[in-house]
Amino acid sequence: MFTGIVTDIGEVIDLQRNDAGARLLIACRNPAHAIHLGASISCAGICLTVVDQRPLADGRTGFAVDASAETLEKTTIGRWQLGTRINLERALKIGDELGGHIVSGHVDAIVEIAAVEPEGASKRFTFRMGLDLAPFIAPKGSICLDGTSLTVNEVGKQTFGVNIIPHTLKVTTWSLARKGDAVNLEIDMLARYLARLQESQWKR
Numbered sequence: 001m002f003t004g005i006v007t008d009i010g011e012v013i014d015l016q017r018n019d020a021g022a023r024l025l026i027a028c029r030n031p032a033h034a035i036h037l038g039a040s041i042s043c044a045g046i047c048l049t050v051v052d053q054r055p056l057a058d059g060r061t062g063f064a065v066d067a068s069a070e071t072l073e074k075t076t077i078g079r080w081q082l083g084t085r086i087n088l089e090r091a092l093k094i095g096d097e098l099g100g101h102i103v104s105g106h107v108d109a110i111v112e113i114a115a116v117e118p119e120g121a122s123k124r125f126t127f128r129m130g131l132d133l134a135p136f137i138a139p140k141g142s143i144c145l146d147g148t149s150l151t152v153n154e155v156g157k158q159t160f161g162v163n164i165i166p167h168t169l170k171v172t173t174w175s176l177a178r179k180g181d182a183v184n185l186e187i188d189m190l191a192r193y194l195a196r197l198q199e200s201q202w203k204r
Helices: 069-074 166-171 189-202
Strands: 008-018 021-028 040-043 046-055 061-068 085-090 109-119 122-128 142-145 148-155 159-164 182-187
Touching (some): 021 069, 061 069
Antiparallel strands (some): 008 021, 040 046, 142 148
């Protein structure tokens, strides 16, 4: 489990595709002793398991993860290249501060940035989504985009918008995001189960 509070920006430094999917080596600023084999790390909102780790010559730590063919298809990993920068968050520990909202790291959809506009020192992002996602997204509700816990400002028929403040722009990859970019989306867990409950009631 995660909170959507990004703690580091990683960089893809090796990418090997195979029939089963891909293995990626990601560089981060966390010390090697803090990255354990088998640990879960949110990589741009995708929960991935550390299968190897090593100190790098430049002082960073490299950790390897495997992504299945389905993960490549259902998330933005299939579009990553050498040098791609990604938001990172290590798994939540009991007693940690819950600064964002509960995030599982299971991506529900890929959405597209439809517009980016300055709003004072912040930036207003508008995303284009499928009609199937609209019931799960509400104004003032929480949403996870590329591993970042954000608050929804407004919702249209096939769009929704968020405002990203200067601090978040500085410590995440959102300062690099542009119109047309693909983004991993995870709907709020409470919204997911509420919709499921309503669906089961309608079937009775």
